[in-house]
Amino acid sequence: VKAGPVTFTFKNVGTQTHEMLVVRTDLAVGALPVDPITRKFNEESSEWQVIDEISEYEPGEVKDLTLDLAPGKYQLVCNIEGHYQFGMATAFEVDS
Numbered sequence: 241v242k243a244g245p246v247t248f249t250f251k252n253v254g255t256q257t258h259e260m261l262v263v264r265t266d267l268a269v270g271a272l273p274v275d276p277i278t279r280k281f282n283e284e285s286s287e288w289q290v291i292d293e294i295s296e297y298e299p300g301e302v303k304d305l306t307l308d309l310a311p312g313k314y315q316l317v318c319n320i321e322g323h324y325q326f327g328m329a330t331a332f333e334v335d336s
Contacts, residue, residue, distance in 0.1 A: 241334050247306040248316070252299050258323065261293040262307060263315045269329045272317070279322040296320070311336045 250260050265272065265288035272281040272288065283290045291314070294303040311334050318328035 241309065241332055243309060243311050243334050243336050245306055246309050246334075247304060248294075249302065249304050250294055250297070251302045252297050255299055257296045257298055257320060258318045258328070259293060259296045259320055260303075260305070261317045261319055262291040262305070262309075263317050264289040264291055264312050265315060266313050267315075269315055269331045270324075270327070272315075272324065274325055279325060280319050281317075281324060283319065309334045 248260070248262070250258075252258050261283070263272070267288065274281050291309070292305060292307055294305050297303050313331065313333050315329050315331050317324055320328075
């Protein structure tokens with residue numbers, strides 16, 4: 241993805257509520273540490289940066305999010321309990 245304005249469109253095609261966080265991190269997908277009790281990663285950690293998010297959205301809903309992204313490595317992550325642990329994340333890179 242080129243640096244600058246980027247629009248994400250997410251459609252919840254599942255049967256559960258989801259959310260989508262844009263996280264700036266050099267960690268590999270699946271490497272964000274997850275709390276064993278909450279089964280979520282810490283969104284406030286200084287080791288990565290949550291840029292923005294689409295808050296919880298229901299099955300069938302479509303949500304857009306436009307961000308002005310700087311060069312770097314990012315992940316799109318669902319941080320609903322257990323979802324990240326079960327692979328709901330993907331990595332992407334922003335180039336200048």
